[in-house]
Amino acid sequence: MTTSPMRTSIHVLGFLGLFVGASCAGTRTLQDPTLALRTAGGRELGVSTDYGIVFLGRTAQSGRVEIESRFGDGPNLEPSVIEPIGAGLFTAETEIRLPVVPLAFEDPAPGTKLLVVGLGDAGPWEAWVSVMSDPRVFGIVTSNPSELEGKGNQIGAGVYLVPCDDRDQKRLIGLVAGEVELSTKDGDRRFLAITGPTDLWRLVAHRRDLLQRKRWVYRQDIL
Secondary structure, eight states, X not given: OEEOOOOOOOOOOGGGGGGOOOOSOSOOOOSOOEEEEEETTEEEEEEEETTEEEEOOSSOSSSEEEEEEEETTEEEEEEEEOEEEETTEEEOOOSSOOOOBOBOOSOOOTTOEEEEEEEETXXXXXXXXXXXXXXXXXXXXXXXXGGGTTSOOOTTOEEXXXXXXXXXXXXXXXXXXXXXXXXXXXXXXXXXEEEOHHHHHHHHHHTTXXXXXXXXXXXXXXX
């Protein structure tokens, strides 16, 4: 078995129960929360959530970062600084309000359909995947979508629960961490490895100052 680097830790926080449970009503995502992050080491993806930006820091774990977000009139670049939040996750702040998506903290059961949303050179792309189960793997693995081929580095692409098949109500359940190759009765197969809810709670803990942060800046170029 070969696997891309991925760290996972197990922690339980009682307050996360407040976030559990999908329904057909909730916050609607009107714009794309997918981000491209440009660092000294290259380009990776991240997601803007209602608790801040989250990404895996595969290209850089400190220093400056340029954050590319997308609004209705095209891409926008914002400078920032990388902040570690633990378990191989990182965040950064912008002075402007970015499109956001809610977080989900329940582990998806095998067979659950999830939506992967990435950002390639040709723009955003989507693919449905299924949660798989294998005793040799700790953490979440899913089927490997054919849509991923030819998209370049998609580490950090968002993986979402989609209540009632409504993309506007999607909730972030994890980030694409790499590929896992496993030997099966049908031969060697590749799966997606997902950094999921057991790590994403760290973003919530890191943003304990959420209600005390500075005011957003509103600029003409993003209106």
